[in-house]
Amino acid sequence: xxxLRIDFAGVRSPNPFWLASAPPSNSGAQVHRAFExxxxxxxxxxxxxxVLNVSNRYGAWHYGGQKMLAINxxxxxxxxxxxxxxxxxxxxxxxxxxxxxxxxxxxxxxVEAWRDIVRRIEDSxxxxxxxxxxxxxxxxxxxxxxxxxxxxxxxxxxxxWVKDAARIPVIVKLTPNITNIxxxxxxxLSAGADGLSLINTLNSIxxxxxxxxxxxxxxxxxxxxxGYAGPAVKPIALNMLAALGTDGVIGGSAAxxxxxxxxxxxxxxxxFLLLGAASLQVCTAVMHFGFRIIEDLCDGLSNWxxxxxxxxxxxxxxxxxxxxxxxxxxDLAFRAVARIDPARCIRCNLCYVACNxxxxxxxxxxxxxxxxxxxYSYDARSNGRQEAVGSRPQPxxxxxxxxxxxxxxxxxxxxxxxxxxELPPCRESVTWDEISKKQPEVTQDWEAMERYRxxxxxxxx
Amino acid sequence: MPHSQDTPLAELLPxxxxxxxxxxxxxxxxxxxxxxxxxxxxxIDVPRFIKKISTGNTLGSARTILEANLLGATCARVxxxxxLCEGACVLGAEHKPITIGRLQRYSMDFxxxxxxxxxxxxxATGKKVAVVGAGAAGLACxxxxxxxxxxxxxxxxxxxxxxxxxxxxxxxxxxVAVAQAEIEMIRRLGVEIRNGVELCRDVALADxxxxxxxxxxxxxxxGAPALGIPGEEHxxxxxxxxxxxxxDAGMLRVGRRAAVIGAGNTAIDCATVAKRLGAEEVxxxxxxxxxxxxxxxxxxxxVRKEGVDFCFLAQPVKVHAPEDRVTALECLRMSLxxxxxxxxxxxxxxxxxxxxxAVDQVIKAIGQQKPPxxxxxxxxxxxxxxxxxxxxxxxxxxxxAGGDCIRASGVCSTVMAVQDGKLAARAIEKRxxx
Numbered sequence: 001x002x003x004l005r006i007d008f009a010g011v012r013s014p015n016p017f018w019l020a021s022a023p024p025s026n027s028g029a030q031v032h033r034a035f036e037x038x039x040x041x042x043x044x045x046x047x048x049x050x051v052l053n054v055s056n057r058y059g060a061w062h063y064g065g066q067k068m069l070a071i072n073x074x075x076x077x078x079x080x081x082x083x084x085x086x087x088x089x090x091x092x093x094x095x096x097x098x099x100x101x102x103x104x105x106x107x108x109x110x111v112e113a114w115r116d117i118v119r120r121i122e123d124s125x126x127x128x129x130x131x132x133x134x135x136x137x138x139x140x141x142x143x144x145x146x147x148x149x150x151x152x153x154x155x156x157x158x159x160x161w162v163k164d165a166a167r168i169p170v171i172v173k174l175t176p177n178i179t180n181i182x183x184x185x186x187x188x189l190s191a192g193a194d195g196l197s198l199i200n201t202l203n204s205i206x207x208x209x210x211x212x213x214x215x216x217x218x219x220x221x222x223x224x225x226x227g228y229a230g231p232a233v234k235p236i237a238l239n240m241l242a243a244l245g246t247d248g249v250i251g252g253s254a255a256x257x258x259x260x261x262x263x264x265x266x267x268x269x270x271x272f273l274l275l276g277a278a279s280l281q282v283c284t285a286v287m288h289f290g291f292r293i294i295e296d297l298c299d300g301l302s303n304w305x306x307x308x309x310x311x312x313x314x315x316x317x318x319x320x321x322x323x324x325x326x327x328x329x330x331d332l333a334f335r336a337v338a339r340i341d342p343a344r345c346i347r348c349n350l351c352y353v354a355c356n357x358x359x360x361x362x363x364x365x366x367x368x369x370x371x372x373x374x375x376y377s378y379d380a381r382s383n384g385r386q387e388a389v390g391s392r393p394q395p396x397x398x399x400x401x402x403x404x405x406x407x408x409x410x411x412x413x414x415x416x417x418x419x420x421x422e423l424p425p426c427r428e429s430v431t432w433d434e435i436s437k438k439q440p441e442v443t444q445d446w447e448a449m450e451r452y453r454x455x456x457x458x459x460x461x
Numbered sequence: 462m463p464h465s466q467d468t469p470l471a472e473l474l475p476x477x478x479x480x481x482x483x484x485x486x487x488x489x490x491x492x493x494x495x496x497x498x499x500x501x502x503x504x505i506d507v508p509r510f511i512k513k514i515s516t517g518n519t520l521g522s523a524r525t526i527l528e529a530n531l532l533g534a535t536c537a538r539v540x541x542x543x544x545l546c547e548g549a550c551v552l553g554a555e556h557k558p559i560t561i562g563r564l565q566r567y568s569m570d571f572x573x574x575x576x577x578x579x580x581x582x583x584x585a586t587g588k589k590v591a592v593v594g595a596g597a598a599g600l601a602c603x604x605x606x607x608x609x610x611x612x613x614x615x616x617x618x619x620x621x622x623x624x625x626x627x628x629x630x631x632x633x634x635x636x637v638a639v640a641q642a643e644i645e646m647i648r649r650l651g652v653e654i655r656n657g658v659e660l661c662r663d664v665a666l667a668d669x670x671x672x673x674x675x676x677x678x679x680x681x682x683x684g685a686p687a688l689g690i691p692g693e694e695h696x697x698x699x700x701x702x703x704x705x706x707x708x709d710a711g712m713l714r715v716g717r718r719a720a721v722i723g724a725g726n727t728a729i730d731c732a733t734v735a736k737r738l739g740a741e742e743v744x745x746x747x748x749x750x751x752x753x754x755x756x757x758x759x760x761x762x763x764v765r766k767e768g769v770d771f772c773f774l775a776q777p778v779k780v781h782a783p784e785d786r787v788t789a790l791e792c793l794r795m796s797l798x799x800x801x802x803x804x805x806x807x808x809x810x811x812x813x814x815x816x817x818x819a820v821d822q823v824i825k826a827i828g829q830q831k832p833p834x835x836x837x838x839x840x841x842x843x844x845x846x847x848x849x850x851x852x853x854x855x856x857x858x859x860x861x862a863g864g865d866c867i868r869a870s871g872v873c874s875t876v877m878a879v880q881d882g883k884l885a886a887r888a889i890e891k892r893x894x895x
Contacts, residue, residue, distance in 0.1 A: 380880075388497070436584065
């Protein structure tokens, strides 16, 4: 059995899964229940400045019958009195000494305000605090949340205030609503942050009501951008996580990163760990299905780790970062082509139309007698199950023309039907960077490129 | 369409709810050059109409269906989808095929349940076409021509249009109201329907040829053939039996123990009606074995669940009816011999094997005779059916024909008739030069 325990900047928990600072961790009663279900920790819903909330605060994006591919919200930080929250935090921590209780905070950008909240959080017995520099709506209008996270100098200054006052570990939560995530992350670390967490929600308008012709959800006829989260944001989160892990300064530091953004199951969790996360935070999936999902998060992760021979979460951490690279360093001679397994193929022809209309026109439809046929080539009088199925052609990749774009692989609805097959390279390995250095003219001039291609035998389909 | 299941012959399947339709529509893979579309005789772009359901464009979905098949509401209910679209679904091999028929009904119900206008007005071409016979082929041909601006008069000998959809398909599968709503739509496309007019009896083909630029004949088939056995006058005709069950089920005499002769889909329907309307025992009597029945497999399964019995390898030879009251059907045991002209093993009587089934009603559903008009019209025929070329034109110029009356080979079905009507309309239009 793999050891799921983690130590995150001195904060320990029996598994890497923490409730993210959000509605699921709004109250002591909820966190108690989450811990009973097995959650390793909870980042308390942000406490700090006084707020009031509105109705119709969550929107969602549904796709193809799947509910909540993403959620968006205009909910603010905790609207419950500070004292109540602090009392419940203390109570939860007293009952659950082995779990990570982290308190998210956001106050006005004044040194006294931050010092005060640090003292109160420490008095509650919390294990750590998380500085919310991420909320993209409401609080940012008041100079808090992402208004801080988007300006590295503010990140650094406020983190510095907090670190001056705090004895418990300080985690800085970053906003993804920024061009380069590395800058605020470095700023936070240079001010002494003990760890980082990302991503907070993305700016979004989740939809427009086609009846009322107004954005949704409608808050008394008004609406606007809200924080976007859930399965749809996972790739964005992974990219930002990897950007931190591969940054020399951040990756080289000892500061751990708590990963979040669309983690819905153990597979997502493993991916975050492999790209460098040391703990994992979950919100939307819990809001969709409840605290009970923790069981498979732990069980699935543990089984996968066993199968892969990982003994601890720390061993998994960052294992996939080694392959993160820039385009300029990719091997231009690497060759893969798509191959369709006729035994698995159900002949839906989705690969065919995708390739033919939008990629490189290298899938043919092959009739039973081996001829290449056009789609819709049956006679108007032909009909019936037997004729339709019996005469249905088989899609086949013309491998010599396949550029290995991998679109067909992605659209195929059948598991393991289309494989990307690695072929021996036709020429020596070379990267764009190497060409740029050895033959810069090739990268700057189309005629030089043409000569280079001829010499190398590169045929553009 | 309003749906109620409170009578024994009410439509069997309930409509899909919006939620059911969306879930099912989202399951469709949206195949390209989809096999369901190929398998459909009218080649409805099935993935397209299903995708439109999933996006909430039900009107567009309905239009997609109707552009390929004006009788989409009937076909959604009566098509043997297992043999056609659903049977060809790529999800059928390892999963459940998409319930295409029911999704089609969902979009059609949207049109007919909500009085939705799918097609807008068109500019008149000044061309006139007569269509004879308001069954599936005639309605489809008339509708296709009308929505291209041609003036169409549709002649129908019976009181109601719709042919077998109205009179011959049991209410379990298609209520009369569905067929009538579809006919109303055809009427709104501009088709003038004249009921009670029979070709040769009330109007001559020559008159039609003189008054119209083209004629389309879709008169269907003739009545049931005679069995030629003693007591035949006591046998009820299957199609009349079904018709009565649809027009006025209360007036239909249903036996306590009924025998149905034949094992085609009409026989199955007759047995179903009898059973549902109170017959205690219903036996389908067929002279060949189960492997030779022409009814669809799913129909056989259905009727067995209804509690209908089968008596295979039995040839009726006499109806016992002392004092005009049916008491028994006498049969001979049969065995299977060499393959005959129908391509199936010929039933051979076993001498001395007479036995009787104690029944008080005998219904026959042994197919329909070749179209009697085929000869009377003086058109060239093929095996007793009206002969047409690839463009559905008969031996008389500008006289076209389609539907069951030309089906010298192949299976007669509503959807095939619709495709005939549609293709013939295209051929007629080409001829009319517009």
